[in-house]
Structure formats: structure tokens, C-alpha cells
Amino acid sequence: MNHQCNAIDYEQFIPRETGFIFKFEKVGNTFIHTFIEGKLIEKVGLCPEYVVGKSLFEFLPPDQAQRKEIFYEKAWNGENVNYEGSFGGVQYLAILNPVCHNGVTIEVIGTTIDITKEKIREKQAQQMEKLSVVGELAAGIAHEIRNPLTSMKGFAKIVKESVSDQKLIPYLDIMMDEMERINQIVNEFMFIAKPKENVRFQNTNVNKLLRDCIQFMGPQANLKSINIELEAKVQINLNCDGNQIKQVLINLLQNAIEATENNGHFIGVSLEEVSADAVMITVSDKGCGIPESRFNRLFEPFYSTKEKGTGLGLLTCKRIIDLHQGSIDIESEPGAGTTIRIVLPRNRNVESMLIAE
Ligand SMILES: Nc1ncnc2c1ncn2[C@@H]1O[C@H](COP(=O)(O)OP(=O)(O)OP(=O)(O)O)[C@@H](O)[C@H]1O
Ligand SMILES: [Mg+2]
Known part of the structure; x- marks a missing residue:
């Protein structure tokens, strides 16, 4: 057994913003928590009152409490213990460090960070x-x-x-x-x-490109009485593969139309300059939205919630945007709608692209 007992004051070092620290002692056969502090506590749906003075079984589901009790026991026996887990949708890494006095463990300090x-x-x-x-x-x-x-x-x-x-x-x-x-x-x-096989970068008028995409998707949107509106206060030319960016827009508009009910809502497409070196294209709908639990899966190949969906649309978008050294960001609220923002740099870093080849 690894008796690495130490008495570091962990409270000084813990990144409280991204985690929490806690302490426990063994009282009889039960581990009782004596302290907990840090921003992550709330995020995982706990509060100090649930934890301090309580055993694991008083605030965790029995299976989780049992699993943790094994780690607690190891730490109480003098081992430094690391384990990963998830709680309240947060994945965390926990580290347990026993504090010993005259060779006897008097308490264990645990640190948990959001990973x-x-x-x-x-x-x-x-x-x-x-x-x-x-x-x-x-x-x-x-x-x-x-x-x-x-x-x-x-x-x-x-x-x-x-x-x-x-x-x-x-x-x-x-x-x-x-x-x-x-x-x-x-x-x-x-x-x-x-994706790199047929890429062709050339100077492209993005305003025209967006108008073409909207025109192309118009008939499909009209079937559901949806209007696609373009807001572009500036004229933007970009060195990009126009056909690929069109594919991105068509995939996003397709998703937006599919997410919107037949109720005359509009889908907004906007083009703006976010800085001297980057432009942003936004597609927003007032459709069904995406629950948080699905967020992690959106770019998985073949992940689709639609009866006839293939689940390659967003992944294709991501591959194209990556190829253009841009970023794609999704913000969504179930029942309220979804906004997808694409940021494209004006000048791509040609050297890093060559390395990526
Ligand atoms: N605007 C949106 N509103 C609500 N859900 C969306 C939106 N865009 C994407 N999604 C969700 O993300 C999933 C993946 O989208 P993606 O475009 O990759 O595949 P798909 O639309 O299901 O199939 P396809 O390959 O035909 O595009 C969808 O099935 C849907 O659940
Ligand atoms: Mg799609």
C-alpha cells in the first residue's frame, strides 16, 4: 500500500472556479463530510447543506455512493486516489489525498475538477x-x-x-x-x-452566395409558409471554396426548415464583419430547438433524430468549416429555436494548411 500521507493545505491551490474541494472523516464505519466549497457544487446540483455532516448515501444515489465508498476507503487507508465520474451532467476528475498524523489518517481532502x-x-x-x-x-x-x-x-x-x-x-x-x-x-x-480532395479556394462574393442559397431553398421553405430573410449591411468578398460554403448553408437551412413548424415563422440569415480578419454568417430559426442532452452528439456521423435523416449534415458542415480554418457554434433552446454561427477568417494560415495536408 502506498502510504503517501501529507498535510498540504489544498484549499490554497484548488481552482475553485472549475471545481470544488471537500473533506471527510471516518466516524465509526461511515464516512462523514466535514467541508465542501467551490463553484462546481451548484453546477452538479448540490449545495453544502446537503453534503456537510452527511454520508455519501444521504445525497447520492445508492449505486454511486457505493462506488465512491470504495475510493474513500482506499484513501482512508493511506492511498492517493484518482477517479473519474459524472454527476448532474458534469464529468469530473476527483483526487483524494489522505492527511495523516503520526501515521494515522485523520481526514481526507478531496479535490474535484470539471473535465x-x-x-x-x-x-x-x-x-x-x-x-x-x-x-x-x-x-x-x-x-x-x-x-x-x-x-x-x-x-x-x-x-x-x-x-x-x-x-x-x-x-x-x-x-x-x-x-x-x-x-x-x-x-x-x-x-x-x-474533404480536401476537390477543394478550390477563390475570391467569392458572400452576399451573392447567400442570396443564391436562399433562392435555392426558397421553394422548400414556401411549402411550410416559411420566409428566409437575409440581413447583410456590408458587402463581403472572401477567399473560400464557394461551392463548399454553399453546401454548409444549404445543410443549415435544410435543418432550420425541418425544425420549424408550418406556421409562417421566418428563418434569419445574416452576414457581418466581426473583426478586421473575420466574418460571421448566422442562421437562426424559431423551430423546435435542441435539448442540451443532445448537444454532444450533433457532429457524430449518422446521428439523426429524423425519420429520414442521414445524420451527416452537420458533420459535413464542420469538416468544411475546419478546412476553411473557421469555427461553428450552436446555441439552442428547446421550444424557442436554434442559432448557428459560423466564423470564417479572411486570411487563412496557409502554412498550417500545408502541414495539415
Ligand atoms: N436547426 C435545428 N433545430 C433543431 N434540431 C436541429 C437543428 N439542426 C440540427 N438539429 C438536430 O441535429 C441532428 C443532426 O443534424 P444533421 O443535419 O447532422 O442530420 P439530419 O438533419 O438528421 O440528417 P441529414 O444528414 O439529412 O442532414 C438532427 O437530426 C436534429 O436532431
Ligand atoms: Mg440535416
């Missing part, structure tokens, strides 16, 4: 890595699917034009629609796997 953001980043990085390995393979397969698919589409069209039994027409229509869908998924997937 939610780090965990999200880690997961995203893992996903991207997974996607790039699987993506290489999938892109190859997707490429192979495209050729037979093209001949199937062509022949289905010929059959449709010459078929004499009219009852077969609706089936052929469904076949053609489904083949088109496969085609779209294959194309999207190939792009996600290798």
Missing part, C-alpha cells in the same frame, strides 16, 4: 480519428457503389419510359427516389472522408 469540455473534445477527436480510418475504406467502397448505381439509375429511367403496365410506374418512381438517396449518401460520405 466535461476535455471529455467532449477527447470524444470528438476519437470520432474524427475513427472516421478518417473507416472513412478511407468507406470512401473506396462508396466510389465503387457509384458506378453500378449510375447504370441502375439510367436503366430504371429507360424502363419507366417504355413500360406498358402503368401500375408499375409508382414502383419505378420509388426505386429511382431510393437510388437518388443512395447516391446522395455516397457523395456526402465520400466528401466527409476526403
Whole structure:
């Protein structure tokens, strides 16, 4: 056993902004908390009154309390203990340090820090890595699917034009629609796997680009009596891949239309300069919004809450924006709507792009 008892005053060192500190002692067979302080307490849905003077079982669900009791016991036996956990939607790292006097543990000081953001980043990085390995393979397969698919589409069209039994027409229509869908998924997937393959940066008028996208999505929005309104007080030219940025806008507008009820709400698109070196495009809707619990999953491949959704739309956007060295940020409130902000730099760091190649 590792008897690293020490008596550091942890209260001086703890990043209270991102965590909390606590202390406990063993009274009989029960660990009783004697102190707790820090901003994270509230965030995890606790307050000092629930904790101080109480055992784990008095404020935690039994399974969690049992798991923690094992760590507490180890720390009481003189070990420095680290463990990760999650509570109230917050992922944390806890460290328990026993304080000894004459070789006997008199109390344990625990420090807990919020590692939610780090965990999200880690997961995203893992996903991207997974996607790039699987993506290489999938892109190859997707490429192979495209050729037979093209001949199937062509022949289905010929059959449709010459078929004499009219009852077969609706089936052929469904076949053609489904083949088109496969085609779209294959194309999207190939792009996600290798977004740099066909990138073409050129001087692009962003105002015109936005107008084109709005015009393109207009008929679909009109079906739900939705108006798409553009607000752009400045003329902005940007060195970007216009087709790719169009794809981003179309995906975002598509999501915004799908999230909005048939009630004549409008979708706002705006373009502004946020600084001398960056511009921001915002798409906001007054649709169903996104609950916080789903936030972490939005950029996962194939994550969709829609019956006919593929779940590649936002990931495609992210890949394109990353390629442009920009950022995409989502703010949403269930029932109130969603705002997506894209910031694009005017000058991309060409050197870092070359390294990324
Ligand atoms: N504006 C929005 N309002 C509400 N939910 C949204 C919005 N945009 C995205 N979402 C949520 O994020 C999920 C993922 O979006 P994404 O565009 O990646 O996939 P999708 O729209 O489901 O499928 P597709 O690949 O056809 O775009 C959606 O299924 C939806 O739950
Ligand atoms: Mg979508």
C-alpha cells in the first residue's frame, strides 16, 4: 500500500472556479463530510447543506455512493486516489489525498475538477480519428457503389419510359427516389472522408452566395409558409471554396426548415464583419430547438433524430468549416429555436494548411 500521507493545505491551490474541494472523516464505519466549497457544487446540483455532516448515501444515489465508498476507503487507508465520474451532467476528475498524523489518517481532502469540455473534445477527436480510418475504406467502397448505381439509375429511367403496365410506374418512381438517396449518401460520405480532395479556394462574393442559397431553398421553405430573410449591411468578398460554403448553408437551412413548424415563422440569415480578419454568417430559426442532452452528439456521423435523416449534415458542415480554418457554434433552446454561427477568417494560415495536408 502506498502510504503517501501529507498535510498540504489544498484549499490554497484548488481552482475553485472549475471545481470544488471537500473533506471527510471516518466516524465509526461511515464516512462523514466535514467541508465542501467551490463553484462546481451548484453546477452538479448540490449545495453544502446537503453534503456537510452527511454520508455519501444521504445525497447520492445508492449505486454511486457505493462506488465512491470504495475510493474513500482506499484513501482512508493511506492511498492517493484518482477517479473519474459524472454527476448532474458534469464529468469530473476527483483526487483524494489522505492527511495523516503520526501515521494515522485523520481526514481526507478531496479535490474535484470539471473535465466535461476535455471529455467532449477527447470524444470528438476519437470520432474524427475513427472516421478518417473507416472513412478511407468507406470512401473506396462508396466510389465503387457509384458506378453500378449510375447504370441502375439510367436503366430504371429507360424502363419507366417504355413500360406498358402503368401500375408499375409508382414502383419505378420509388426505386429511382431510393437510388437518388443512395447516391446522395455516397457523395456526402465520400466528401466527409476526403474533404480536401476537390477543394478550390477563390475570391467569392458572400452576399451573392447567400442570396443564391436562399433562392435555392426558397421553394422548400414556401411549402411550410416559411420566409428566409437575409440581413447583410456590408458587402463581403472572401477567399473560400464557394461551392463548399454553399453546401454548409444549404445543410443549415435544410435543418432550420425541418425544425420549424408550418406556421409562417421566418428563418434569419445574416452576414457581418466581426473583426478586421473575420466574418460571421448566422442562421437562426424559431423551430423546435435542441435539448442540451443532445448537444454532444450533433457532429457524430449518422446521428439523426429524423425519420429520414442521414445524420451527416452537420458533420459535413464542420469538416468544411475546419478546412476553411473557421469555427461553428450552436446555441439552442428547446421550444424557442436554434442559432448557428459560423466564423470564417479572411486570411487563412496557409502554412498550417500545408502541414495539415
Ligand atoms: N436547426 C435545428 N433545430 C433543431 N434540431 C436541429 C437543428 N439542426 C440540427 N438539429 C438536430 O441535429 C441532428 C443532426 O443534424 P444533421 O443535419 O447532422 O442530420 P439530419 O438533419 O438528421 O440528417 P441529414 O444528414 O439529412 O442532414 C438532427 O437530426 C436534429 O436532431
Ligand atoms: Mg440535416
